[in-house]
Amino acid sequence: MSRKKASSYTLGEIKQGTPCCVPEPHLQIQDLAVSYSRKTVLSQVSLDIYKGCITALIGPSGCGKTTFLSTLNRLTDHHEGARVSGKILFDGQDLLNDPVDTLKLRRRIGMIFQKPNPFPLSIWRNLELPLKEHGVRDHGLRRRKIEQALKDVGLWDEVFDRLETSALALSGGQQQRLCIARALVLKPEILLMDEPCSALDPLSSAVVEELILRLRDRYTVVIVTHNLAQARRVANYAGFFWMTERVGKLIEFGQCQHLFEAPIHELTAAYISGARG
């Protein structure tokens, strides 16, 4: 990653290491359980997601991390046979039991997927479309928002002279940053990221990881990652999921540094040391 590209970010200084001083819950998850066609895949999950912090979710394949993430903006509504119970408290509302406008909810809680999924349209249209869908009618305002979002993800300098070309012609890392810009353009409060670097080459992955770090303090981020080193580098808080009797459970949650350096549960210790999982 070149220094020039990194310096084109506009999100300010990176702050590393220390967890947020005064953690304030942004999402409160209480006794969450998910089943697919009556088969329970996740149960008894309770934790707070803190405002302005990055929370990393780790654990072996199949223990329910993606399913958990998908409940937070009700994407599970679109999973056939999914049943979700418990409570997810967000801004005075219970997202599972109160009436919720899911379009508005997903504007406030955006999702980034493992594989970059830009629309097969121009770079510009990728960002204009969600703004139009959410009622931003003023062309000048849309232009300013689009430019800012591209600057926020460090893409502006790379694409400003080819905004009308296809987003699919971008590299994988650029596509993923465009997808992050597409979420940021709607000014979300929370970003859910499902293994956002795992489909990228190491250099692109490093650029996206740096971007995630720069989002800290400005957005609440929940990231699922199999890359334990990455979780340690970016997260303030970490949650470790594990399967017990074929059901995913949250085994341990806490400050990232504590979880990695002094885990309380022996399963966490075994997983992060590579002895299990």
Ligand SMILES: Nc1ncnc2c1ncn2[C@@H]1O[C@H](COP(=O)(O)OP(=O)(O)OP(=O)(O)O)[C@@H](O)[C@H]1O
């Ligand atoms: N749409 C679905 N329909 C039925 N079962 C599902 C669905 N999505 C996930 N599952 C099941 O739920 C369980 C948890 O899957 P999930 O993808 O959440 O795990 P994960 O920890 O994110 O795994 P990975 O790290 O491999 O992505 C698995 O047994 C999976 O087969």
